[in-house]
Amino acid sequence: MRRSVFLLPLVVLAALLVFFLRGLDPARDPSAIDSPLIGKALPTFSAPPLLADAPGIDSQDFVGGKLHGQVVAINFFASWCVPCRAEHPVLKQLTGELGMPVIGIAYKDKKDAAAGFLAEMGNPYQQLGTDESGRIGIDFGITGVPETFIIDKQGIVRDRVAGPLNPQLINEEIAPLVKELNK
Amino acid sequence: MSGRRLLAVLCLLLALLTAGLTAGPAMAVRPDEMLSDPALEARARAISKDIRCVVCQSENIDESDADIAHDLRVLVREQLMAGKSDQQVRDFLVARYGDFVLLKPPFKMKTLLLWVGPFAVLLLAAAGILVFYRRRRNAAEAPPLSADERTKLDAFMTANEKTGSSNSDSEGPAR
Known part of the structure; x- marks a missing residue:
């Protein structure tokens, strides 16, 4: 045993290296919070329609309603949010490539402003609700916008992306999950 | 410093002070x-x-x-x-x-490391220090000199004393 003691600093160094390398991993976000919603039924909420020609969204729609039996994305956005602007064109990848309905919830946004944002950037949302008080956002545990939730056919929350979606994230994380959930 | 300048400095100080107090x-x-x-x-x-x-x-x-x-x-x-x-x-x-x-x-399984970790590190460090001092104490108890070593040492010491006394003025440690 005494002879192997000289290995101790090496072992300590190796342990430190593992920690430091983990800290350097660009994919690791130390401020990320795991959503306690994952694996649970989506919260009960009702978001009134944002636009006259698109229906609002209600949690009832997922259980026995028109969205039952579909894998759906819920996207919180706001016209005042710059990353949302960057994310917005990418949402088409969800509706197009993955063929899933995307539901929009305008978070703490004025109706006119949100409608103007969609008129300018395009509207990928099948249903569109408003959350002017931000209360629905709190029920989903969002910390800001944009945030996206993937809901399975039974209305269970399966994934949450805090921050803007991007093609790489969709290809590597969302697409395989959606494929799995659609089986 | 002229009177006017002094007044200006005082006013400035007063303004800063009140700003600090009211802002809180x-x-x-x-x-x-x-x-x-x-x-x-x-x-x-x-x-x-x-x-x-x-x-x-x-x-x-x-x-x-x-x-x-x-x-x-x-x-x-x-x-x-x-x-x-x-x-x-x-x-x-x-x-x-x-x-x-x-x-x-x-306090639950997932947060166990968070709560217990620092104490575990402290205990490990204490154990390490304990082992270190134990070893050092054991090492300090060296076997006594043999008769042969004793005579060699005595000879060395007497020889050193003779030469050392003459040099101590110039080369002695400056303490």
Whole structure:
């Protein structure tokens, strides 16, 4: 045993290296919070329609309603949010490539402003609700916008992306999950 | 320094002082958020101090000026008004944001390392120091000199004393 003691600093160094390398991993976000919603039924909420020609969204729609039996994305956005602007064109990848309905919830946004944002950037949302008080956002545990939730056919929350979606994230994380959930 | 300049400096100092006093520490809790019932308000403040602001993660919601902290403060007060207990309010927030929202995380399997880790490191360090001193004490007890070594040492010491005394003035340690 005494002879192997000289290995101790090496072992300590190796342990430190593992920690430091983990800290350097660009994919690791130390401020990320795991959503306690994952694996649970989506919260009960009702978001009134944002636009006259698109229906609002209600949690009832997922259980026995028109969205039952579909894998759906819920996207919180706001016209005042710059990353949302960057994310917005990418949402088409969800509706197009993955063929899933995307539901929009305008978070703490004025109706006119949100409608103007969609008129300018395009509207990928099948249903569109408003959350002017931000209360629905709190029920989903969002910390800001944009945030996206993937809901399975039974209305269970399966994934949450805090921050803007991007093609790489969709290809590597969302697409395989959606494929799995659609089986 | 001329009188006029002195006056200007004094005025400036006074202005800075009053600005500092009136600004005071930034108050995040806005008057319109506060409850009229002081007991409920006190409970709300106490709960808020242990709830982490989910945006500015090192602040509690009682001190944070973030928009979402304001929303959560109002929510806490609404729940208290509705007759919820302190624990029910905390559970409500944990159900949405997870244990992370509590500045004092609960003791469970997932947080075991967090709670026990520092003490484990302390114990390991104490054990290490103990072993180190034990070893050193054992090593200090060297076997006594043999007769042969003793005569050699004596011879060396006497020889050294003779030469050393003459040199001590010039080469002696300067202590």
